[in-house]
Amino acid sequence: MSRSNDHGYNLLRIRAIRTIISWAWFPYIIQIIMLMVFTALAVNGWWRFAPEGVNDKLYAKTNITNLLIWGLWWPAIVWIAVLFGRAWCMVCPLELIANGTERLGRILRMRQFILNKWLRSGWLILGIYALIQLFIAGAHLHRIPAYTSIFLWSLLGIAGLVGFFFKDRAFCRGFCPVGILLSSYGRGGMLAVRAGSGHACRGCTGKDCIMACNRAKLYGRSCPSLLNPPKLNSNRDCLVCGQCIKSCKPDNMQLILRRPFHPADIRDEYASWPVTLFILMVSGFVTGELCSEWKTAQHIFLWLPEHFTGGVGLGKISGWVEGMWMIGVYPVLLWALFGIVYSIGGSDASVIRNWRFFALPIVVVVSAGHMAKGLAKFVSWAGFLPGAIKDPPGLHTILGISSKVIPLPASLMSLSVVSFIGITLVVVGMYFAYREARLSCPEKYRKIRAPIFLLGILFIVIISGWK
Ligand code: SF4
Ligand code: SF4
Ligand code: SF4
Known part of the structure; x- marks a missing residue:
């Protein structure tokens, strides 16, 4: 295993972190807990409006659905993205749902589509995000628990459907409303998954982190986002799911804590x-x-x-x-x-x-x-x-x-x-x-x-x- 290097400190050197990341049930177990919280919040908000004569902004603070989603989780996610890249994605319940339905579609031998270039480029995410902002300003989506509940159920439903009909983590790559926000805010994040020694990767014969035959596994999958882990040089698309770390038999993948906006990362001169x-x-x-x-x-x-x-x-x-x-x-x-x-x-x-x-x-x-x-x-x-x-x-x-x-x-x-x-x-x-x-x-x-x-x-x- 590589130790700390000029990219930063390899957190896998800490036994407890290594044990957690290598555990077959990680991150599924946390995703399941998050899904339970997510569903409970959606149920709690269902058909709840501010009582007559009460300011909806104040009511939003007292209803736990709106309080947690818009008042606490959302500000926290902005901080987490800037400081630690896409760390939230590691435990996200929507990824779990999409992952589950993608597997179900495969078991049922559904024809699953590949994400086309237009969807991959983020145009749909841009449209969905704009729509959410308009609903926030126009319909007070963030202040009315009933609307927040519909929003949460819709996210679950869309994640499930997209997973069922598309391959390869399509919801995260082309549909998730916060996908571009996380990738653009998280570029300089201090947490990163990177390969250790280039020599080890060049000499690796198994290439388990890339091999398509590993993609459907439950544990130690080749990158479900279709990235190339040995060549990872940006936080943009990596969901920090740890699957490549589990799959790498030569033990060459690292979970690095490093300084913000690390100079070793690749920078795009032009944004899309x-x-x-x-x-x-x-x-x-x-x-x-x-x-x-x-x-x-x-x-x-x-x-x-x-x-x-x-x-x-x-x-x-x-x-x-x-x-x-x-x-x-x-x-x-x-x-x-x-x-x-x-x-x-x-x-x-x-x-x-x-x-x-x-x-x-x-x-x-x-x-x-x-x-x-x-x-x-x-x-x-x-x-x-x-x-x-x-x-x-x-x-x-x-x-x-x-x-x-x-x-x-x-x-x-x-x-x-x-x-x-x-x-x-x-x-x-x-x-x-x-x-x-x-x-x-x-x-x-x-x-x-x-x-x-x-x-x-x-x-x-x-x-x-x-x-
Ligand atoms: S891209 Fe969106 S759906 Fe996918 S893991 Fe991240 S937050 Fe969750
Ligand atoms: S499995 Fe590990 S050593 Fe082999 S190519 Fe992937 S990251 Fe490199
Ligand atoms: S590169 Fe590794 S940690 Fe990043 S998304 Fe792919 S499998 Fe997950």
Whole structure:
């Protein structure tokens, strides 16, 4: 077994971690527990709406389904992705469902399709993510447990169907709504699966980590995501499932803990169009979310869509219009500005084509802003957890809070402290974004400074208003 090397520290040197990762039931057992929690939350949220006269945002905090999914899990997943890559995928219940139905389809001799290029490229994921954001803004998907429940059941159903009719972890590779977010936020993650010695792989005759005949095994499968483990040089597509570690008889695969944004990883000079548009969309969403913590900033950010809906009498669908503003119109205008600033001094491409060039560095700043918002949300929602555990539907709690019998739980941290941490995160994000640009394209990276600086300063100004 290889020990620590210049890529980082091989966690498999720790006996307990090695035993867990090599265990035949890992990660299935954790996925089963996650699936039970996931299903219980979907049942708990079923057909539950805020009681008459109660603010749905407050009710969302007292109902354990909404509290756990949107208030705690979602912010946590943003942090986990940035810090540890796709570590969540290791224990994800949707992968378990898709894996199970894929096996069932195989047993029933169903004709299973191969994911085509269009699905693999992420266009569908981009569309699904946009739709979810619109439902959040327009229908308050994140505040109404009944809608969250439908969302959870739909994810389970779609994962099952896709697994049944497609081969090779198709749900994760072409359908999962958070697939692009995890792969773009997690690029610099400190946890990585990598081969140890190249010499060992070259001399390996079994190649069990790649052989197609191993793919249907339960334990020690060749990579179910169709990656090439000996040549793995990026966190983008690896779900850290550990199957290649189990399958490697020469014991040459490693689970590495390393510094963030490790220079040994391969960098794409240009992002694909779906990834570029996804990052554009998320930059708008994160700006809107950061503004939501400061009334003045929110007022400025939503000034145009509010006047538009008021002016043309579209008040009833104002949430949907605000959603379109947040993930569509505003980020396109912002990125047009980035493109223009980037092009000053001469550029070999059009403003829009340049987006693909600075999307991957920019996403580092976007993810830092997202972490800041995630922290603000987590600390203000976490205090509701003990009450939600005692009363999962949250009806008694919300009625108690509304009639002032139950006091509102305090935030775990003051917003000023969160603001300080948030600004620090964005500054660190700007540093790494600039470094990513330099590593991906040493000739042109200086020009990316301007868009990184603009977005970083915008986020810092907004976060500094959090009081
Ligand atoms: S890609 Fe999505 S479905 Fe697949 S393991 Fe990751 S989070 Fe779960
Ligand atoms: S099985 Fe192990 S040693 Fe063989 S090619 Fe795969 S990673 Fe390398
Ligand atoms: S490379 Fe290994 S850890 Fe990554 S997805 Fe493939 S089998 Fe799982």
